[in-house]
Structures are given as C-alpha cells and as structure tokens.
Amino acid sequence: MRPVAVIGVGKTPFGVFADRDLRSLAVEAGQKCLENAHLAPSQVEAFYLGNFAGPSFVGQNHLAPYIGAALGVTGVPATRIEAACASSGSAFFHGFSAVAAGLYDLVLVAGVEKMTCQPTPRVAEILASAGDLSGEIKAGATFPALFAMIARRHMHQYGTRREHLAAVAVKNHANGAKNPYAHMRKPITLEQALAGKPIAEPLTLYDCSLVSDGAAAVLLAPLERASEFTAQPVRVAGIAQTSDHVALDEKDDITTFLAVKRAGDKAYRMAGVGPAEVEFAELHDCFTIAEIIALEDLGFVKPGEGGPYSAEGCTALTGPKPVNASGGLKAKGHPVGATGVAQICDVVMQIRGQAGEIQLTRHSLGLAQNLGGSGATAVVTILRAR
Amino acid sequence: MNQGTVYTETVVHSAPEAFLKDAPYQIAIIILDTGGRVTARILGDRVAIGDRVTLVEFRDGIPYYATR
Numbered sequence: 001m002r003p004v005a006v007i008g009v010g011k012t013p014f015g016v017f018a019d020r021d022l023r024s025l026a027v028e029a030g031q032k033c034l035e036n037a038h039l040a041p042s043q044v045e046a047f048y049l050g051n052f053a054g055p056s057f058v059g060q061n062h063l064a065p066y067i068g069a070a071l072g073v074t075g076v077p078a079t080r081i082e083a084a085c086a087s088s089g090s091a092f093f094h095g096f097s098a099v100a101a102g103l104y105d106l107v108l109v110a111g112v113e114k115m116t117c118q119p120t121p122r123v124a125e126i127l128a129s130a131g132d133l134s135g136e137i138k139a140g141a142t143f144p145a146l147f148a149m150i151a152r153r154h155m156h157q158y159g160t161r162r163e164h165l166a167a168v169a170v171k172n173h174a175n176g177a178k179n180p181y182a183h184m185r186k187p188i189t190l191e192q193a194l195a196g197k198p199i200a201e202p203l204t205l206y207d208c209s210l211v212s213d214g215a216a217a218v219l220l221a222p223l224e225r226a227s228e229f230t231a232q233p234v235r236v237a238g239i240a241q242t243s244d245h246v247a248l249d250e251k252d253d254i255t256t257f258l259a260v261k262r263a264g265d266k267a268y269r270m271a272g273v274g275p276a277e278v279e280f281a282e283l284h285d286c287f288t289i290a291e292i293i294a295l296e297d298l299g300f301v302k303p304g305e306g307g308p309y310s311a312e313g314c315t316a317l318t319g320p321k322p323v324n325a326s327g328g329l330k331a332k333g334h335p336v337g338a339t340g341v342a343q344i345c346d347v348v349m350q351i352r353g354q355a356g357e358i359q360l361t362r363h364s365l366g367l368a369q370n371l372g373g374s375g376a377t378a379v380v381t382i383l384r385a386r
Numbered sequence: 387m388n389q390g391t392v393y394t395e396t397v398v399h400s401a402p403e404a405f406l407k408d409a410p411y412q413i414a415i416i417i418l419d420t421g422g423r424v425t426a427r428i429l430g431d432r433v434a435i436g437d438r439v440t441l442v443e444f445r446d447g448i449p450y451y452a453t454r
Binding site: 121122124125128135136137138139140141142144145148149150152153156197198199200201202203247248249250254 | 393394395396397398399400401402403404405406408410411413414415423424425426427435447448449
C-alpha cells in the first residue's frame with residue numbers, strides 16, 4: 001500500500017438554494033477542487049461520488065456519470081456510493097483505497113445532496129429509509145427519535161444532562177457564525193437551546209442538524225506525486241470504514257457506536273498515533289448526543305465523560321481539543337451525501353492554515369469522523385501535514 | 387414476547403407523514419423476557435427506562451405495549 005495525499009479541496013457553501021439543482025452544486029465543488037489542485041478534468045482517472053438519496057430527493061439516478069460528464073470527467077470509472085449519512089466518507093475511503101492500491105494516481109471524490117426541494121415530512125421520510133423500515137421506522141421512529149432514545153439511555157447510564165447536549169449546540173452555533181461556508185451563521189444561548197421546540201424528547205430543535213443543500217470535493221494522489229499539484233499536500237495518515245447493524249434494537253449497547261470505535265482503533269493504528277495526539281476533529285454531530293458519544297468512542301474521553309467535557313468548554317475553538325470548528329452538521333449544515341467529504345475539506349483547510357476566522361492554533365494533525373444512520377456505517381480519517 | 391422491560395424511550399413530537407395524527411406518541415425499545423429486543427409503540431401512561439410493560443395488541447404489524 002502506498003502513501004496517499006489530498007492535493008485539492010473544493011466546497012459550495014451549505015444552505016437553502018432554491019435556484020440551484022443537485023448537479024450544479026456538485027459541479028461547482030468539483031471545479032473549485034480541480035482548480036485548487038491545478039488539475040484538468042481530463043487528468044482524473046476515477047470519480048467516486050457520495051450521495052445518499054438523490055433519486056428520492058430530486059428523482060435523478062445514474063448520478064456519478066451525470067455529474068462527472070458535466071465536470072468534463074468522462075471515459076473513466078464513475079461510481080456512486082450510498083451509505084446513508086456516511087455516503088461520501090465511504091466514497092473517500094474507496095477513492096483512497098484505489099490510489100493506495102496503485103490502481104489509479106489521480107482520483108476525484110465528491111459528495112452532494114439537494115434536500116430543501118422537499119417538504120419537511122417528506123425529508124423525514126426519505127431520511128428514515130436509512131433505518132430499518134421493517135421494525136423501528138414502521139413503529140413510528142424518525143431519525144431524531146432514534147437519537148433521542150440513544151440520548152435517554154446515555155443520560156440514564158452516565159448522568160448526561162440536557163445542559164450538556166445544549167452546550168454542544170451553543171458551541172457549534174458559535175463556530176458556524178464565523179464560517180462563511182456555514183448554513184446557520186447565528187449564535188444561540190444555552191437558554192435558547194434548552195427552550196427549543198421538542199422534536200423527540202429529550203431532543204429539541206437545537207439538538208438536530210440542519211436540512212441543507214451543498215456539495216464538497218477532494219482530489220487524491222500518491223504522496224510521491226503530490227508536489228506536482230500543490231505546495232501543501234495533506235497526508236491521509238490513517239483511515240478505516242466499518243459496519244454494524246442498521247436497526248438500533250439489534251445493538252447491545254446504544255450508548256456507544258461500535259462501528260466508530262472499531263474504525264477509530266484501526267485508523268489510529270494505521271496512523272501510528274493515539275487520541276491524545278489528535279489536535280482537532282470534525283465529528284459527526286447529526287444530533288448533539290452524537291458528538292458527545294463520538295468524543296467517547298474515539299477515546300478523547302472515557303465513556304460517560306463526553307457531556308461534562310463539552311460543557312466545560314474543552315471542545316471550543318480555544319479549548320484543548322477543538323471539535324467542529326466549522327460549526328459541524330449542527331450549524332455548518334448537513335447535506336447528507338456531502339458531509340463526509342466536507343469534513344475532510346474542513347480538516348485539510350485547517351492543516352493548510354486556510355480556515356480564516358475559525359483557524360485553530362494547533363492544526364497539524366486532525367481527525368474526521370463520519371457516521372451513517374444510527375451507527376451502521378462509520379468512517380474515521382486521520383490527516384496530517386506532510 | 388408478551389412481557390418486557392423498557393430499555394429506552396422517547397416521545398415523538400415531530401412525526402413522519404404516516405403518523406402525524408398520532409403525535410405526540412411514545413415509542414420504546416423493549417427487552418423481552420424471552421430474549422431479544424423490539425421497537426414498539428406505548429399505549430396509555432408514559433413509561434420510563436426500567437418500567438415493566440405488557441403486549442396489548444398488534445396493529446398493522448406494529449406491537450403496542452402498556453404498563454399493566
């Protein structure tokens with residue numbers, strides 16, 4: 001296996017874009033990325049696209065060649081990967097694998113989702129198709145309901161409190177307010193977060209990530225060729241994708257995501273680092289409780305300590321372990337299929353020192369964690385300055 | 387699968403289209419005395435983690451449990 005680097009990144013802002021269709025978003029991110037790496041589309045040897053539910057949201061299928069051709073990428077393998085909210089994390093993993101294996105040198109990986117064209121109940125229904133339709137969803141669970149049940153159990157087992165969840169939302173909103181790419185650029189107070197409209201108890205509106213449109217793209221190359229394209233290659237030091245049951249009621253302990261733990265362990269081993277050495281992270285905060293559990297599963301804190309750690313400000317921009325400097329899914333937005341690659345872009349921009357107002361002081365080793373459904377897919381990636 | 391204990395629960399306020407008329411309603415994951423777990427709807431009084439529940443009926447293939 002040969003070392004692999006990210007040589008280019010490109011993102012659209014996330015938000016509600018009534019006048020933009022799915023393809024134009026993906027093309028914008030892809031073009032920005034190609035320009036960033038000074039690469040012509042004709043040089044791309046393979047294209048992987050992460051997309052959760054384009055066929056349901058906008059009706060279009062056969063998305064990878066559809067978007068690839070609009071970018072000028074033709075005559076090469078163009079493949080769509082679906083793994084719920086981890087679709088583009090998984091696409092990145094597969095792009096990485098192909099370059100590491102020596103199959104291709106220059107691989108484009110993009111993620112896209114166009115969600116806001118559907119009314120909220122329909123969005124909820126499409127998202128629910130990432131759960132088990134024969135059991136939990138049939139009984140009336142939504143994704144907020146699944147994570148609400150996770151939160152309830154975590155509270156019961158560890159004494160996690162509503163204030164801990166709200167602290168995650170307050171922190172991510174504060175960060176998002178400083179990120180020009182973020183969907184929600186409005187700080188909130190702890191009182192506001194606690195008084196939010198109930199969605200599924202104990203979760204309120206402020207515990208839930210946003211329904212957004214957006215796209216993101218990265219280019220991968222063998223590390224030994226990276227300097228042909230950029231002065232600032234970022235090395236993929238460790239990466240792993242793992243799986244688990246789709247249905248929540250098939251998991252023994254829902255206060256942890258076994259897939260995340262396993263992917264984290266593998267990625268740490270591959271990178272030759274441990275959680276203490278990770279300087280900052282982009283974690284999959286589809287709900288506030290998910291960020292708290294990710295802190296625990298990735299070994300930043302012990303099981304049960306994620307809530308107090310967050311409430312103490314340890315994960316803030318100026319804390320010892322900044323998490324979701326971008327605003328996370330909570331404030332940056334969560335165009336489902338774009339999220340995994342957008343996290344990689346955010347970590348790369350930090351490592352390159354190009355994160356603007358959200359630039360962190362320690363930024364040479366970062367981690368991205370992308371979660372699919374209620375934990376059936378996890379991708380953990382560790383990136384470092386060369 | 388008649389008897390079990392509540393492992394976790396939530397009251398759903400923002401319901402999917404199919405259950406808009408039922409909201410707010412409670413769902414729970416129940417640890418069955420016979421082994422295994424099931425995601426079910428709760429009828430009547432709200433339940434909490436650790437509560438004992440009994441199967442009341444199936445409606446459209448969905449199990450409904452209650453405390454009694």
